[in-house]
Amino acid sequence: MCGIAGLFDTRGKRDFDRELVRRMNDIQFHRGPDEGDIHFEAGVALAHRRLSIIDLSTGQQPLFNEDGSVAVVFNGEIYNYQELVPELEALGHVFHTRSDTEVIVHAWEAWGESCVQRFRGMFAFGLWDRNRQTLFLARDRLGVKPLHYALLPDGTLIFGSELKVLMQHPGLDRRIDPLAVEEYFALGYVAEPRTIFAGARKLAPAETLCVRRGEPVPAPRTYWDVRFTLDNPLSLGEASLQLTERLRESVRLRMIAEVPLGAFLSGGVDSSAVVATMAGLSSDPVNTCSIAFDDPAFNESAFAQMVADRYRTNHYVETVKSDDFDLIDTLAALYDEPYADSSAIPTYRVCQLARKKVTVALSGDGGDESFGGYRRYRMHLMEERMRGAMPHGVRRPLFGLLGRVYPKADWAPRVFRAKTTFQALARDSVQAYFHSVSILRDDMRRQLFSNSFRAELGGYNAIEVFRRHAALAETDDPLALIQYLDLKTYLVGDINTKVDRASMAHSLEVREPLMDHELVEWLATLPSSLKVKGNEGKYLFKKALEPMLPNDVLYRPKMGFAVPLARWFRGPLKARVREAVLGDTLAATGIFNRDYLQHLVDAHQSGARDYSAPLWTVLMFEAFLRQAGVQQGASASPVAAGVAA
The missing domain is CATH 3.40.50.620 (HUPs)
Structure with missing residues (x-):
């Protein structure tokens, strides 16, 4: 396991600041404390921090092919590398290490961009091919390992395992992306391919980015997807x-x-x-x-x-x-x-x-995603059966009205807490599932954000993340669809x-x-x-x-890996929550409606409502702003911050 970083001049062969590249590498020292190295050549810099796992003596990176024309920096493990070595040797490739990393450079030489389809593992890597004047970035199929990148206005492409690597570069556009803020307060994270910053992106799972010097930077390509065929006849x-x-x-x-x-x-x-x-x-x-x-x-x-x-x-x-x-501030610094x-x-x-x-x-x-373990799956299937019993044209107005007028009753026995169910029954399947997993649901986010920030969003709703994926799911099975999502x-x-x-x-x-x-x-x-x-x-x-x-x-009830937020926010963290949520850091952004922030704090701390999850979400946003030193009040327009097709 390691940390990778790099710079590539997509237009020419400028030399890069060596001190900058060292800072980019050193900021992720924790990912690889055993060794570190940097490779420079005209218009290219590759950096690596190593946590030694396999081939401790000769697996150093950047790692090269036989003639030094192909170099790779790699984070992860190729679990089937021992099977690929003899196949590549039969094609004439010579191995000088016992490392799974060396398989990548020879697989690239043998199979080009399709090499990733031969790898079984978790990986993110950057590969430079001098003969082809090409930089190739890749991420594993399920997104176990991260990879961030940014294309700067001067044509420099930067990449790294963590966003903090890119943040070392003075040319990175660090304005807040409004659409990322909307996604965060709905989902609790910024969904791929966005990052919180307008100028940076995450390479999505099962994507590659192949950039040839002197040519326009293309959109990433998807090389794999899971298909829920559900047609296996096994008993x-x-x-x-x-x-x-x-x-x-x-x-x-x-x-x-x-x-x-x-x-x-x-x-x-x-x-x-x-x-x-x-x-x-x-x-x-x-x-x-x-x-x-x-x-x-x-x-x-x-x-x-x-x-x-x-x-x-x-x-x-x-x-x-x-x-x-x-750990609040520690986590904010850790997640970037x-x-x-x-x-x-x-x-x-x-x-x-x-x-x-x-x-x-x-x-x-x-396990929960592939085997069907989440309680929300069973609730969704129950609601789907109810939705299936009535046409959407009837459900939407009927249950939409009930969802609006029925009182919210978090304090009541579950059988009387029907407001959320009514709201779900008024929606289509994707809307309903998005609603069920949202930390702050649509009505809460509308109240959370200021009028000016809602105008910046231009009507964007985080459900578009789910819509985009649902369009590619190729299944109408209720469980398979939400597993795919x-x-x-x-x-x-x-x-x-x-x-x-x-x-x-x-x-x-x-x-x-x-x-x-x-x-x-x-x-x-x-x-x-x-x-x-x-x-x-x-x-x-x-x-x-x-x-x-x-x-x-x-067969015991699922417990989860949780912490007692509700009690914290009414007890030992009561003052800290109030100070953070209602303080100057959030106010200076212009993003939030202070009256609604006040409501969240007062209602939770009085015991009237359990707003622990929304408050934690706000608290971590405030901690991020302080840790990242983001320019207050600066955000990118929705158009500028949009994700390229």
């Missing part, structure tokens, strides 16, 4: 056997390392499945790490201990105090742009613990971002067996009835795991 028993074998293969590939290796163990189904599989593949006890909470409402450590005891792992546990809120998933706090802590014991940790991330949005923008930054802050490599693209492709062929059955999510996964895990782990 439950056959699917269970195949799933177990596919999981074993995915885990086995991710256990290749020359450094200490272990796994996160939360006590949930996904991480427990990974640990159980690792135990079956290893002759030595597996190293496992868990976080316990001193608040029983958030503590899953007993279930993690069950799995650790069953497989006799070397289990390490640390207890996090329920008032562990000192607004990021509102409060589970980043325990994720940061479990990565901190794991790094004391191992350099590589396997996780269970990605989550694979494109929530998994990438929230889960993968959280884990990458939290782990890399501690120089820890995290590998995700449940995000293996071949496993994801296979699961997408299975009917939705094997994923959600009645009120049981992850139906197939749990059935396949019954011989491996206790029923108390498999």
Whole structure:
């Protein structure tokens, strides 16, 4: 695992400031503390920070082909590199290392841009081919590894693993993108391909960008997508056997390392499945790490201990105090742009613990999306059945009216909390799912933003992120559609971002067996009835795991990796929230309606409403502004900030 950075003159061969490139590389030292190097030639600079995992002695980067004409800087792992080496050697390529990185330069020589289709792994890389005068950027299929880039007005293309790398360049347009702000307050993150800054972009998952000197910079190209065909005729028993074998293969590939290796163990189904599989593949006890909470409402450590005891792992546990809120500014600096998933706090802590014991940790991330594990999936399917019973032309006015007049009753038993359901029934499927996952829903964002900022948005709504992906989903199956949407949005923008930054802050490599693209492709062929059955999510996964895990782990209610925000904001953080939300930093932006900010604080702290999630979202935006030193009141126009087709 590493950090990469680079500069490329798309128009000529200007020399780049060596001190600037060193700053770009050094700002991501945490991603690769073992080694670092920089390569300069006319119009090109490539920089790399290395966390040594495979081929410790000869895997240094930038890494070159035989004659030095092709160079690569790479972050991630190519898990099938051992299979590709003999194939490339048969084509005449000579290897000088045992590193998976060297496979990339020879695969580029052999297969060009399509080389990425041969890679099985998590990766982001920048490759320079002097003979073709070409810079090639690529990101893995599911967006496990990040890659940011910007094209400056003078024709310089800059790229880096983290946004803070690009922020070192004085030419980067750091005005706030209004459309990114709208996406953030709806989703809790800025969705690919935007960043919070008008001048920077994220390369989206399964995209490449191939830039040839002297030619216009093209739009990124997509090289892969998942197709939910749902047409695999396997029985439950056959699917269970195949799933177990596919999981074993995915885990086995991710256990290749020359450094200490272990796994996160939360006590949930996904991480427990990974640990159980690792135990079956290893002759030595597996190293496992868990976080316990001193608040029983958030503590899953007993279930993690069950799995650790069953497989006799070397289990390490640390207890996090329920008032562990000192990380707010640390997280804002870590994520570089607004990021509102409060589970980043325990994720940061479990990565901190794991790094004391191992350099590589396997996780269970990605299981909910592919296996159908989220509670919101079951709620959505229930609403879909109700929507299907009545034409949209009837539903929209009827339930739209009920949604407007029915009182919001967060305090009441769930059966009486019908306002949200009425609102959902008035919408189409994509609108309803977007509504269900939004942190601040449409009506709240309208009240949150000032009149002038809403004018800057020009009518843009973050639902367009979902619409864009839904148009490519090629399925009308209710579950498959929202799984596809989550694979494109929530998994990438929230889960993968959280884990990458939290782990890399501690120089820890995290590998995700449940995000293996071949496993994801296979699961997408299975009917939705094997994923959600009645009120049981992850139906197939749990059935396949019954011989491996206790029923108390498999069939208990999902708890999640949460922190007690509501209590914090009425107790130990009461004054801080009020100061941040109502203070000068947010006021100076001109983005917000102060009366509504006042309402959020007062209603929450009086106990009248639970606004903990919206308040955390605002709090993290304020912390971002302070950490980034963004020019106050400066934002880009919606047109200028738009995403190129």
